[in-house]
Amino acid sequence: MDTETTMTLEAFADTFVPGEKRSPDDIAIAGAAPGPGAVAAGALELLQTPATGVSSSLDDLVAALNDHAIEYGDEQGLTLDPAVPPFVALSYEHRTALMSTLMGPDHPEKESWILPALFCFMAFDTAAHLDTVGAIKDGHPGLTAMGYAKPDADGLWRFPEYTYGRQLSRAHPRTTSSGDPA
Amino acid sequence: MTSMNGHERTDIAVIGSGFGGAITAYHLAAGGAKVVVLERGPWVPSDEFDHDFKLGTSSTRIFDFVAGDGMSILGGNCVGGGSVVYFATMPRAPRFTFERQGSIGRRMWPAAINRDALDPWYDRVAEALPIYRQSWDDVPYPGGLWAAACDHAGRTANLPNVAIDTSLCTNCNWMMAGCKFDAKRSLLLNYLPAAVSHGAQIRPLHEVQKISKADGWYRLHYNLIDDEDYRVSTGSGTLDAKIVIVAAGAGATPVILQRSEAELGTMPHGVGRYFSGNGERLNTAIIDEDKVREVLGLQRPDGRAYAANQIGRGPTVVCWDHVDGALPEHSRFALEQLYFPPGLGTILAQAPGAEGAAWFGPRKKEMLRHFQSWLTIFILSEDNNEGVFGPPPPTGNAVRISQQMLGRGNLSYEPSKQTLHGWAAADAEIKDILERDGLARVRPWTNDVVGAYTVHPLSSCRIGDDPATSALDDRHELRGHPGIFVTDGSAVPGALTVNPALTIAALAERAIPGIVQAARERGIEVTYGAPAPDGASSARRAARPALASLGARQ
Numbered sequence: 001m002d003t004e005t006t007m008t009l010e011a012f013a014d015t016f017v018p019g020e021k022r023s024p025d026d027i028a029i030a031g032a033a034p035g036p037g038a039v040a041a042g043a044l045e046l047l048q049t050p051a052t053g054v055s056s057s058l059d060d061l062v063a064a065l066n067d068h069a070i071e072y073g074d075e076q077g078l079t080l081d082p083a084v085p086p087f088v089a090l091s092y093e094h095r096t097a098l099m100s101t102l103m104g105p106d107h108p109e110k111e112s113w114i115l116p117a118l119f120c121f122m123a124f125d126t127a128a129h130l131d132t133v134g135a136i137k138d139g140h141p142g143l144t145a146m147g148y149a150k151p152d153a154d155g156l157w158r159f160p161e162y163t164y165g166r167q168l169s170r171a172h173p174r175t176t177s178s179g180d181p182a
Numbered sequence: 183m184t185s186m187n188g189h190e191r192t193d194i195a196v197i198g199s200g201f202g203g204a205i206t207a208y209h210l211a212a213g214g215a216k217v218v219v220l221e222r223g224p225w226v227p228s229d230e231f232d233h234d235f236k237l238g239t240s241s242t243r244i245f246d247f248v249a250g251d252g253m254s255i256l257g258g259n260c261v262g263g264g265s266v267v268y269f270a271t272m273p274r275a276p277r278f279t280f281e282r283q284g285s286i287g288r289r290m291w292p293a294a295i296n297r298d299a300l301d302p303w304y305d306r307v308a309e310a311l312p313i314y315r316q317s318w319d320d321v322p323y324p325g326g327l328w329a330a331a332c333d334h335a336g337r338t339a340n341l342p343n344v345a346i347d348t349s350l351c352t353n354c355n356w357m358m359a360g361c362k363f364d365a366k367r368s369l370l371l372n373y374l375p376a377a378v379s380h381g382a383q384i385r386p387l388h389e390v391q392k393i394s395k396a397d398g399w400y401r402l403h404y405n406l407i408d409d410e411d412y413r414v415s416t417g418s419g420t421l422d423a424k425i426v427i428v429a430a431g432a433g434a435t436p437v438i439l440q441r442s443e444a445e446l447g448t449m450p451h452g453v454g455r456y457f458s459g460n461g462e463r464l465n466t467a468i469i470d471e472d473k474v475r476e477v478l479g480l481q482r483p484d485g486r487a488y489a490a491n492q493i494g495r496g497p498t499v500v501c502w503d504h505v506d507g508a509l510p511e512h513s514r515f516a517l518e519q520l521y522f523p524p525g526l527g528t529i530l531a532q533a534p535g536a537e538g539a540a541w542f543g544p545r546k547k548e549m550l551r552h553f554q555s556w557l558t559i560f561i562l563s564e565d566n567n568e569g570v571f572g573p574p575p576p577t578g579n580a581v582r583i584s585q586q587m588l589g590r591g592n593l594s595y596e597p598s599k600q601t602l603h604g605w606a607a608a609d610a611e612i613k614d615i616l617e618r619d620g621l622a623r624v625r626p627w628t629n630d631v632v633g634a635y636t637v638h639p640l641s642s643c644r645i646g647d648d649p650a651t652s653a654l655d656d657r658h659e660l661r662g663h664p665g666i667f668v669t670d671g672s673a674v675p676g677a678l679t680v681n682p683a684l685t686i687a688a689l690a691e692r693a694i695p696g697i698v699q700a701a702r703e704r705g706i707e708v709t710y711g712a713p714a715p716d717g718a719s720s721a722r723r724a725a726r727p728a729l730a731s732l733g734a735r736q
Contacts, residue, residue: 131236169329
């Protein structure tokens with residue numbers, strides 16, 4: 001994957017689950033939120049996983065995204081830094097505005113943007129490119145940030161302590177003797 | 183058994199192995215018929231169910247997400263169908279649902295069916311699975327919190343019956359990936375093994391594409407599906423049968439029938455129309471932990487008030503205050519506490535108070551940081567059967583995008599003002615309960631990303647008395663196509679305001695006597711009268727008075 005493709009996909013993923021910059025001169029990650037975001041969580045690894053069905057169309061996605069960024073920049077009267085891909089040159093607010101338009105209910109390309117966006121999300125909140133037990137053990141940024149509970153030693157989840165153990169509401173007065181709505 | 187020109191034959195072919203397929207396969211095999219079940223998904227035993235989100239584990243092997251135009255369908259894709267991935271909440275449908283008129287200006291359900299008529303069949307399923315009553319000691323923290331919040335707001339809240347043996351349940355909340363502990367009473371534990379013991383053959387990874395006719399038999403045309411990459415077909419074949427049971431699920435049954443129309447002849451108008459998403463919708467609340475302690479007086483043994491979103495087993499507590507026949511149609515709904523795992527359960531949730539796009543961005547990321555303090559509430563309301571299936575895709579019921587799980591189907595759904603009214607009323611009720619005294623901040627999930635969504639697709643090939651608005655007669659036979667029966671969720675006439683699995687199963691049980699009669703008329707040696715899969719027979723005895731009207735030979 002070339003630098004332009006990588007940077008564009010990083011900026012794309014960072015729009016959905018934003019993260020902190022990796023260094024002061026990081027441009028792809030806009031730094032719109034504290035802590036690691038989708039990129040650090042492995043969004044590019046997941047997007048490149050063949051099982052997703054989107055990995056073979058990433059070059060097209062990058063090209064289309066940068067075309068839209070140029071068009072958007074013209075509409076908004078922005079001067080985009082020619083040294084970086086056009087989408088990367090947009091500020092976080094402009095990236096968000098552009099993606100909101102492209103994924104809007106009536107946009108003809110809506111589905112082609114939503115699908116990779118979903119995988120960027122999944123990289124953060126499920127680590128779908130990794131085995132979950134290993135991801136948690138290795139401190140995966142998304143699952144860690146969410147406070148996702150750790151499994152037992154055999155890699156399975158069990159919660160032996162799970163209940164307040166007392167009645168907390170009245171049943172509907174017309175509940176049948178079988179426990180069903182009347 | 184094969185025909186003279188080499189086509190495989192059986193008495194009865196069943197398409198799909200969820201409730202509609204498993205129950206029919208069991209009874210017909212137990213009655214002596216030769217039964218073959220064709221299931222498009224894999225056959226995954228419980229020791230292969232994973233606690234893992236990685237693509238390719240059971241989370242994606244057995245689960246399908248089919249995006250449509252305005253409605254996405256979530257459902258099972260495996261032997262056992264929806265029962266393997268469902269949350270096993272099993273209420274009976276309230277009396278008023280059977281009187282619903284929806285948009286057709288007359289009762290949607292057949293005159294022969296009301297709650298009293300269906301109760302003996304509910305009993306049969308309850309005995310077979312079996313179904314359990316919950317106690318307060320069974321209720322995990324999220325259900326307890328919802329109960330306490332409802333009570334604080336002057337509402338009632340019930341513990342619905344479940345098909346879960348809570349003595350085996352670990353409250354791991356992985357039930358959408360299959361229950362590894364066999365606590366959930368899926369069809370893999372009752373009807374399906376009983377069907378196999380009576381000689382039924384279950385063939386996984388066989389996706390039926392269409393039905394044609396040949397020499398007085400129905401001919402099923404299927405593709406063999408690769409066991410890892412469901413986009414790949416590894417072969418094809420046919421199976422001839424005298425009787426066909428279509429039970430591929432409400433998202434697939436109408437598609438198979440639409441694709442069969444060119445060879446079988448005109449399908450009833452109701453095939454692929456009147457789809458209902460069971461009026462479903464979700465809200466997610468971010469709970470204020472301190473308020474839970476101060477306002478509701480709840481505390482866990484370790485001192486935390488809640489922080490237990492991940493603990494439990496789907497829905498365990500439901501508010502039925504608006505499941506009330508005195509209220510007008512489209513203002514009745516159940517509010518059920520629910521857990522979806524991350525991914526499906528997090529992406530569409532919107533950050534309360536966020537301006538603009540609220541399902542992504544910094545505010546949403548901050549919301550995710552409070553994941554353990556989420557409480558998700560599931561609305562089951564009355565929609566208006568707005569869904570219509572477009573022309574079938576080349577194969578299956580969707581163009582598969584990902585290797586597993588994600589596909590694009592041809593269902594269109596534009597919610598009517600009545601449906602939107604019900605959703606708005608339910609959203610307001612949740613907000614009133616959960617934002618009271620600062621307990622939480624709550625917001626509905628977005629419908630802008632994948633449209634509305636349902637885990638309980640219904641009604642796309644429904645029973646009824648009116649041929650213009652129902653594809654099936656009240657014995658589940660496809661109008662104009664004798665010998666083809668539909669017994670899955672597509673047969674349910676409309677939204678129920680409760681979880682529909684028990685009603686789907688009860689309707690399948692009720693359909694068996696009529697199917698047996700049709701089979702006998704075609705020379706198949708089959709009788710009706712099998713006990714529950716484990717041999718229990720009290721519900722069979724109780725249902726006997728209903729048989730005469732259903733045409734069974736006793």
